[in-house]
Amino acid sequence: MVQQTFEGEVLTEPVVVEREFETVDMNINIGPQHPATHGVFRMVLTVDGEIVKDAIPYIGYMHRGGEKLSENLDYRGALGYQDRTDYLAAFNSEWVYVNAVERLAGIEIPERAEYVRLILAEFNRLLSHFMFMGAFGTDVGYFGTAFTWTFKERERIQDLFEAVCGDRIMYNYFRVGGLAWEPHETFIEDSHWVLDQVEVGITDVDELMTNNEVFVARCRDVGAMTADEAISFGVTGPMLRASGVPFDLRVDEPYSIYDRFHWEIPVGERGDVYDRYLVRLEEMRQSVTILRQALDQMPTSGPIEPERMPARLRPPPGEIYMRQENPRGEYGIYMVSDGTDKPWRVKMRSPCFHNLSSLKPQVINAYLADAVVALGSIDIVLCEVDR
Amino acid sequence: MEDGVTATQVVFWILAVVMLISAIGVVTVGNIVYAALFFIASLAGVAGIYLILTVEFIALVQLLIYGSAVVILILFALMLTRARERPQALFGRSRPLGIAAALGLLAALIGGIVATTWTTPESSSAIQPVGLQAIGDAIFTIWIVPFIIVGVLLSIALDGAIMLASPDEDDN
Amino acid sequence: MVLSEFAGVSMPDWIDALLRIMFIVALMTIMAFALIYLERKILARFQARVGPTRTGPIGTLQSIADALKLITKEDVRPITADRWAFELAPYMAFVPVFLVFVPMPFTETWFVRDLNLGLLFVFGVLGLNIVGVVMAAWGSDNKYALLGGVRAAAQAISYEIPMLLIVVALVMVAAGRLAVDGDASAAGSINAIVGDQTTTPYILLQPLGFFIFIVGMLAELHRPPFDMPIAESEVVGGYFVEYSGMRWGMFFLAEYTALFLLVVLASSLFLGGWNWPFGADVGLGLQIVLTFVKTSVLIVLVIGSRALFPRLRIDQLMAFSWKVLLPFSIVQVIANGIILAYGGADWVVGLVSFALLAALGGLVFYIMRRKQGEGTRTVQTTPATPRVITAPEVTPVEAGGD
């Protein structure tokens, strides 16, 4: 049976082995539009009965040429693209870009702006991990319970963001050198209230999923990846920590003011889907502790941007690879400046891109249901994969 | 018994026609899945005949065993393998051999029917419905030996099936 | 011409049967509509949301709105679909479920026919709706449907056997109690079984039976945690992915009718149906209330399982049935046989069954805990100065789990 894919690429006829009980391989399209792909991503699985024999991932549907466009906008103009790459953790992406430009131009950031940035970034990590819990619950089979429970918490955090910067997803609030404007007066009290609700939310999700026998049966020993395999694929973030490597940029290469707080890094040991879930769950609790400490230490008054900022930013020629710990892994901006007012080259190192490349070995010889669960556990955001 | 046409006879003839058509259908229809569906229809017809003979237990067991389990296995096998694409060799080389065997079987059947003396019960209402208890006692007292033999046969068949299936499973 | 009573008016047999069938059809459609609405409301409650409120006073007309939508939707049939298999599948899936209502006792006198082989009739006919499912899966010539159909067939076969064995065990117990001068053939009819449960519901005698029956029921209905055949995230709707409009409505109706039906059966067999506390003595009123209460409790349980359980993978599902449920149900039948053969009392049977249930629960709990292993360990943060070339060894990892 010759099957023609829409690019005109002809898939070879599945080989029919003349043994009487041999079932015939089937090419299944976990296509661009599929509930399991969390976005526009296509995976052609060659399935023998229920076992996946071969998986060919196709990406590039969301490629918008972010890097090329950033090269033709001045340093402040390209900030908008950072929100749109990883739209589940827009503050973190913005923070990396803004830090890179400040480091290039040698601009010092006032203390208060640093604290507000860190607090908003950690809240964004919570937001992103809640999104993972909801989406992953639906992949595993919770008809909608995990989704609605986690979105109840996400609403609270997004209301806080809306109060601070007027937007729920594409914030565009950080500026080179500081913040766009002052956070509202009751920022700290609101944050504390939101944190209390979030802690309740985390325990709810924990009780719903962690010790549920069926959940354990579906997630344990699925898509397991050893530490070396993960490192070789360039996997970073919760997936790498789930494989037992305690590599967290906030600790290994501390940036901004992370060295003023104490928290722990959760590390799994088998690197399978269940460990990834546990690592992310524990990471949410650790983010809450960081936020508590940051909110207490935050100076309540002070400037939020340096006194003298050049009108047209012309950083001296040079290059920088600024990397920070996004909820999905190490998000890096490799920025080269040539002395003019436009960056010469901006390369966005997206964690999902490399985490996704490690999907194939996890899926081969697994069940079709495991392939979907493994894909869900990578927590991909397709806009960030294709940039 | 009034000699007119009783309800059971009417139902019997309907069922007989249905069974005949589906039996022929099983053999002649090209598409193998249609053959399986016709097979179900014929088995349901057999169950209907049992019902007319007011032997519900056999009828329901027939439905239970054949209707759901055996047919599903056949459909199961058909769906996984590519059997349904290749047209069956209805008119292959072995056609004369097939016809000869069929005719032989037909002759044997007709011979058997003619030879037996059909005793028609005095009246259809005379057949007392056989209670569950009676069937149970019969199985475990009079027919205990064949019951055990069938049990052993089935378990052997089950082991055979597992043996056949397992070699494929050893790779993953 | 056998006359029989229906609301006091004697009439020929078959008209009476026809009338009762009409009553059942009306009851079934109303229950289906109610169930659709109830499912959405109860599910919403589990998921911290409100459920339909727009249509009708508190969303009560929602199912009617759904039905209207289904009727007005176009019945699409893919060109490559196999015409007959595709068209006949909904009827083949719907008719058996509808037939099974015949022996179902709603109260002492409310049933279509109290067949003395009621139980066997139920399971004999119920097995046929899988044929409809497989026809739908194969007919719609769609890879997802094919996969869903194969999964449905595998699941149906592997969960019917433990269910049947458990019902056999139950009938053994019932026969012991119902036997009048040696002839226990009355135990076949469901109404007789319910009639016997005035004082002790059979759940006390056969707790393992109740558990396996509920699990088998969930599997039979393709409801979570056994809804692999219609898993949205993998096979996107399973065997009825190509159906739309009223054909899909037929499948939907069959599913909810089967839910209502199996729930009534479960409550009759194990919870005493219309009889348990004092149904037989008090009379019709209490019997209706009892049946209603028991079915709604079980319905909430089934709908709750949809919200609180993820779905099992197809091989785990099969393994659970063949390696766990089947052996336990066989052991249950043998245990009943031995106890009843040697004149054991009913409470002994109950005790043994309860022990078996405890063993089953313990086994599953132990396997899962061993498989889960301990959680993640947390590593103390030591913000190292990043650029030190001779970096310290990675901090020693203390055992510390959450």
Added chain:
Amino acid sequence: MTSRRTPAAPEEPPSNEPPPGSIADVYREVMPLVGFEAEMTKGDDVALTIPADSIHEVIERGREDERLQMNLLRNQTAVDWEERGLEIVYHLYSIPLRQAVTIKSWLPSEGAIVESITDIYEMANWAERECREMFGIEFIGHPDPRNLLLDEDIDIHPLRKSHPLAPIETEQGVDVEFFTKQHPPPEPAEEEEAAPDAAAAAAPERKRVEDMTEEEREERRAEQAERVARARELAAVRRAERLAGAPPAGGPRPEGAAPPPPPAAAPAAASAAEAAPASAPAQDDRPPAPPPPELPSIPDAEEDPEGRAAAQAERVRLGRELAAARRAQLRGD
């Protein structure tokens, strides 16, 4: 938006040599034969520039040597410095020793060939595929060199500086200039041969939409509708070709999506809403152009706007010529 003048290429201020004990010395110690040029980048990382042919060896030793243990290849990309050539960049990090390094090397901008490091790091598989399709660097020994993010049959390299960023207003992916060449409009349109500067001259007196008379506005709307119809026709043609079985990559498929020439970038802010239907000067495919000509530098806008416009137009023409030459060369005619 055309590419700007080549960067002022003074050497970085000599001051940023890495401190004595830095990783550069460890690398020199481990691999004495390779010529390392070390420099400190802004994010106080060390960047080592090495000759192109020793990339595979340096990275492999970097991973095995216990003093380096560079086990995480965190990023691999390239930077197009136009005439100074392509610079391929590897960011490496050692998780046990918590040390980072950037390894860079220079490649010729045309026909850059590098040895693939997929056998050392699995991550390089996708990274190199993206680098290949974006910059045109060939990686020898790459297991699966298909395009990753872009279409299979596209052969332009978007992230090269020579590939000008088409103005956003033109239709997405519909290449009207090519279409008019393939399907010349039935009656020969007799608009005069508008040379780029003539178009620039015509620009000022183009009236704003508000003060156009009714029939002028009507005529402009008709013309736009006609243009959109043509564009839609092209899309249909292209879809038909694709459905009729994708012609082999090198075959006579429609020219790469060379963006239609941007309207002469008149310094005066032409109203963006107005898509001026500048009729493109008919350009025949001259034989492949000589190696890329020296691009004139674009004076700053403040000093002399006219010079800047002319220089930019010149750069665009040269850039397009280079792209056309490259396509012709690739098609081998």
